[in-house]
Amino acid sequence: MSNERPPGRDPAAILRTALGEAGIEVVASLPDSWLSPLLTALDADPRIRHVKVTREDDALGIAAGTALAGGLGAVVCQNAGLLVGANALAGYVHLHELPLLVVAAQRGDVDDGFYYQAYKGRVVPPVLDAIGVPYHRMRGGADPRLVTAAADQARLHRRPVVLLLDRESLLGEDAR
Amino acid sequence: MRRSTLARIVAGVLAEDDIVICSLGSAGRAWREASAPNLTYFASDPMGMAPSLAxxxxxxxxxxxxxxxxxxxxxxxxxxxxxxxxxAAPPNLRMVVFANGRYETGGGQSLAGRLDLGAAARACGWERVESPPADADEAAVATAIRRMYDAEGPAMVVQPVESEASPYPKAGRWSQADDKAVFQRRLAARDESGGRT
Structure with missing residues (x-):
């Protein structure tokens, strides 16, 4: 049996296309197993400059530099990376006022069966609230409209905006 | 070498239409005091974020x-x-590191370890790293800066500079977002006029 999905049901392809349509040309990332298909899709897209970093705050800095240049950059990471990058996020929200989009795997929620991930699911949303970063949940499948809406919000508000994606939104129906 | 001397040497090598991004602290202030004509973004906090921003x-x-x-x-x-x-290997990015071994503005505390940032860069895959010695004269440092400038990026010079008093600056009038807006408007005006500041 083939593992290939029709394009309309391939969440990685949907999200990659949505990022491109949102005008994002630079993506900085760190991996997570749920993000693996999306990262592979980004690597294969010649329209997107995909930069690998060693810490999520550097990914945020790269996206902020893209914004400083007049574009919009994205960060792809696990939600724990938002805890690592909290100082950078706060600086870009409140000090520089630079827009960027974060696409984060929301590990540790009801769809995640690993005890060691659970604290992230509990901690990350209130931390984002405390920092003042708008975030939106993507649940039950990849939603390209939410990607473009969040990118528009980031530009309009001159602030980072975070998307927290559940397992099915990143891995598709197979994740059920 | 004093940091003001290094800033002056860098200013003498750069073309006017090169864009400069500065980290916070004494290196950035030395660049500001050099009064170079380049469009410059003084990146402020968070500390440690200037290289990724650049x-x-x-x-x-x-x-x-x-x-x-x-x-x-x-x-x-x-x-x-x-x-x-x-x-990422951006061919258009170059870095000049003002290396005084201290957190100058924070009070002069020494950095951890015995850092050789040129060696660290080479170990991370940088191929064009200049690291003149601390006692290099102005001509030798200028030659290293020029070699870095002429090389394809990413390229770097790590130059030891003297420890100097660096009193905490007075609070500025404008916010970082204000400065960002000015920088972006100058960048847009430069684009509209064909690429020069």
């Missing part, structure tokens, strides 16, 4: 030469960015 900026403006004026304390806070820059 990387994202350079990747998004491949037609511009971007020079990062960096303090060794700022770079020491986030050495992993050396790997990210080496991996």
């Amino acid at each position: 990387l994202g900026f350079a990747l998004s403006r491949p037609g511009d030469r971007v020079v990062l004026i960096e303090g060794d304390g700022d770079l020491a806070m986030n050495l992993g960015v050396l790997a990210a820059i080496a991996g």
Whole structure:
């Protein structure tokens, strides 16, 4: 049996296309197993400059530099990376006022069966609230409209905006 | 070498239409005091974020030469960015590290370890790193800066500078967002006028 999905049901392809349509040309990332298909899709897209970093705050800095240049950059990471990058996020929200989009795997929620991930699911949303970063949940499948809406919000508000994606939104129906 | 001398040497090598990004602290202030004509973004806090900001900026403006004026304390806070820059390999990005071995503005505390930032950069994959000795004269440093400038990026000079008093600056009138807006408007005006500041 083939593992290939029709394009309309391939969440990685949907999200990659949505990022491109949102005008994002630079993506900085760190991996997570749920993000693996999306990262592979980004690597294969010649329209997107995909930069690998060693810490999520550097990914945020790269996206902020893209914004400083007049574009919009994205960060792809696990939600724990938002805890690592909290100082950078706060600086870009409140000090520089630079827009960027974060696409984060929301590990540790009801769809995640690993005890060691659970604290992230509990901690990350209130931390984002405390920092003042708008975030939106993507649940039950990849939603390209939410990607473009969040990118528009980031530009309009001159602030980072975070998307927290559940397992099915990143891995598709197979994740059920 | 005094940091003001290094800033003056860098200003003498750069073309006027090169874009400069500065880390916070004494290196950035030395660049400001050099009064170079270059469009410059003084990146302020968070500390450790200037190199990634410069990387994202350079990747998004491949037609511009971007020079990062960096303090060794700022770079020491986030050495992993050396790997990210080496991996992305932007040909238009160059870095000058003012290395005094201290957190000058924070009170002069020494950095951790015995950092050799040039060696760290090479270990992360940087191929064009100049590291003149602390007693190099102005001509030798200018030659190293020129070699870095003429080489394809990413390229770097790590130059030891003297420890000097660096009193905490007075609070400025404008916010970082105000400064960002001015920088972006000057960048847009430069684009509209054909590429020069």
